[in-house]
Amino acid sequence: MFQDPLCCRTAQDEPNCSGILFFQPKMLCPSALCCWLSGLILFIVTATGIADELSQKDVAFFESKIRPILAKHCYECHSAGAKQVHGGLRLDSRHTLLQGGDSGAIVVAGQPEKSLLIESIGYSGDIQMPPAGKLPAAEIALLTGWVRSGAILPEDRSTSDSKKSIDFVAGRTFWSFVPPQAVPQPAVRGAEWLRQPIDSFVLTALETQNLTPTERADRRTLIRRATYDLTGLPPSAEEVAQFVADQQPDAYEQLIDRLLASPHYGERWGRYWLDYARYSDGNATSLEVRGQAWLYRDWVVGALSADLSYDQFVLQQFAADHLPECTSADLAALGFLGISPEYWKELQLAPAVIETIVADEWEERIDAIGRTFLGLSIACARCHDHKFDPISTEDYYALAGVLASTQLTERVVIPEPAAQVVRQATEKVKSLRAELAKLTAIQAKSPDDKAKIADLQSQIASIESTTPHYHSSTAHGLIDAALHVLPAGKNHTKIEYKPGETLDLSVHIRGNPTRRGAQVPRRFLTVFSADKPASFQQGSGRLELAKAILNEGAPLSARVIVNRVWKNHFGRGLVETLSDFGTQGARPSHPELLDDLTHRFVEHGWSLKWLHRELMLSATYQQGSTYSREKVGIDPDNRWLWRMNRRRLDIEAWRDSLLVASDNLDRRVGGPSVVLSAAANRRRTLYAKIDRADVDDVLRLFDFPDPATHSPDRMPTTTPLQQLFVLNSTFMQQQAQGVAELLLAGGIESKEAIVLRAYRQLFAREPSSNELRFGVEFLGEHATEVPRVREYAQALLGLNEFIFVD
Template structure:
């Protein structure tokens, strides 16, 4: 649901400032659509750790503190390009971020609870919640009756009656089948003792709390309480205002795009630039601090960020501005004179060659084989499913068990914030192209399409294959080699029988995997 919401929001060009606010505080914003609750999956789907309540409260407090750190790192790195989590144990060593800043943000998270929520209008959601409580009560009664021994005819009759009542209520309440999102609500989490070496977790809905600084990051050694607020260094001259509305999630989101607007805009502009050019104007997209890289073109970054805000935080405007620029439309061909001056292309004298991300690579194969299903939304499916022809965006991602396709092709670690993907070239990637069932199936499909659409004319088939794969005609040498291979009659094979081998070679080629 969160993925579908993000796709819909980007397609609708929801302004980036509102895009952020919805993801942090959609439940606190007036006039939203029920489906906007899915936006809260930004935090609602963040990793959470198992809390074994048979352990001492000190252990559980440490687990909760680890969750705060992960979420603060994700929030500050994604939105502000700052490493605020480095201030958990002490003031930041490089940037003007105090330990009190860290715990001011931690208080917001300590006052927020992840909770399932139906994507229904409020009144219908309340009805569904009431009915669900009633069904839970009936189910408990049924289960208790099943446990009684010996089982008599009368007990079996009562069990059947309860089962029938449950089924009748479910049929009469269509709201129960509405999708449920991982949402947020304001609720303080208290970690309390529950006897010797035992713990209980108590949520207090509607309450917010400030948390104490933890000396050297130790939850068992606390200092003074820190009020919930924004980072001091990014606040106006009067200093940060204490957050007063509930947990402070909405005030935090508003601070991102008001007090910190120049930085927030630079960070997202740099991320979009990196997506199109393969390298950001700042090469450390989640670290704009002193330990990060300096921008290669600071005036350009400033100009784009200022005009991005002036154009209503429109991401579509930003994409259009970059894609229609002379810089983007350059050739990627080499210029010996420029290469001698700037071999790393820091000054952008040519368009950088860049490899497709694994999602785009798989989608391109589905397009070439004429099997891509382009519809939007819906449930995810396994990428190992040979009948899954949807965009890779809708592939199932298991945090601890990635599919071979993703694991081998530089997919980022889904358990933590990742600022960028490291591009690797390994023997296992080529072995995947040679031996994986997915690639063999893609090759068969491409061969079938080429022979179907270009009849039995082998030279025409080769022309058609190059057009589908590379958007160009084959060179004379490529044409001659491909035709010779297909007409070689190796082991008595016909051209149709040899086409899958050639198709597999084309799918695994560098030209198909790179934007040039």
């Protein structure tokens, strides 16, 4: 189906080529291969501007990992804020760091062994920095790796004065902070093409670029595209045939409505959200497992299927326990923060160490909140004012105070007062188990000890058996409780949560919890308030924070979710940096379209299903993906949407499609997670158990994101290991066996009949004359034998047509 990657035309340009997860490159001699690779690298560097511009990943790494080290250990003597700049060296700006100091350049990009910076922090030369003591090995490793990878660092907001305050007034005028407004539809020449309001904006841009849209896709392509987009599953051959034959003028609209009403819609779009929410069924194995994460996953799926408005969707994930309209089952919504990564806290260490670990947890949660809901890297302001966006360090600690007043805990998803009874019983059992553990740890047990052990075991069993709903499901949740890290003897620590109390944090100077600045009340970001932002007064402030994100922060929160939905329909966002709408992010390709669509989305009650209909009923969405050499010459990246992008299925949709093809898919919605590799697992891939410490090999092989962090997008790859999986894995062989049995069911008419049935079943189309001939030749004299048909089925399952959608 797709061209050789060494050909001048791309995989997206040849809809009728065949191959197993792409053809392999032509064999080249080593010198020719080196030349080709060098040319490819040069092309990539030139085309993407890597030589001149920094990637968002580079900026995020420097701001989150490298700059905090410099701020903590170096800025006191080597920054504009130092009382005296030592050695003529400043490390707080791109210009001064690259310039070096009195001893010359301190960094040789790509060569840490030749960099004075690395020599100094390694204490391997005459200069040893910082003078107070050698850095921890982990920080030395980070700095060394940073230099080795090119010492990439972004330019600051101001290179002349790092103390320059943030201009919040100017910040409010940046495009993404300005409230979106309805925009009149522009006049266009080809008005007959228009189907939805978005089409006029797209066509205006096309006409400006001397481009024209591609003709409408055929009906088979449309139903396959729409069904995958909304359910993550392929349409059946019968559904395709029925839609192709349906001549009603609203047949396509009826198709979209049917798919939006499917329970599988929530499964498909819930998986996108779980990427943003860094969903995981478990943390590191050394940490206590709290609650059942799958309840949050199922809540997300159910909320989306029910078309819970996006504003309510957000509110409940922050504060379902504070919303009177929420039921006990809605407490599972608190999993967005409830499933946050937790780090091991060795309480036999000093409080300063534990405070740093706790502060790291707050940073991770602020990063997830900022990037998911606002498209802002708020966590970059932990150690200093944000270098690019109007976010101050005080803003960061105002939000961190909300998290410092919130405890991650289990929530029983049953109504009160039964839930209170279960909580009390659970606490009692926890106390008894702790006492039991102490006694069972004693090597030589006296008769009294043995009697106490038996009594404790009896009490535990009695509570567990007599307490109504004791074994009810418990969700990852939250309660309002202030966190206190306290000394417990010399170099020992204890952690206390005080329910009902709140905690306003002091600024941690340069990110160091032991160096406290002014206290900051819990509140929202300053840039969203014309006056001084009001402090939060209701408990921890979780509910007020969510409301602020949706009200004052609506210019960002609404644009961000609209852009995410657009990306997952069209293959790329109107804003390509999906979780960065700040000054370092990309500018929208169609700003008026994004504003108008966002404005109407909010006016229609933040309904995601309304948004899907608005996009999918457009002429823009219904275009074909036909290649045009002339148009590619004008717009090679299809930025102006002159055709539909062909897209590769993610691991979930691809694996589910394989199970559908073999008639093995278990379509039940919801329930506990299952180990993906389990032999009997026939559930949708959404229900695979996700472990941050040990992601399943198949998921990792097919580009599943890191569940430890917010993931705005997946980067598809094509690797030899994927090809080997298709050719050799037990899973593929099992699905091929299932397909073969279906093809042979009901008796065999002829080899041609097997090939015809195979293409109708797998691709909902007739085979071409060449495909029919190849299939018949392959089956040969063994057409009635399951092993031969299984091999044929496995080859078809490996075709690019099975993993790509037009």
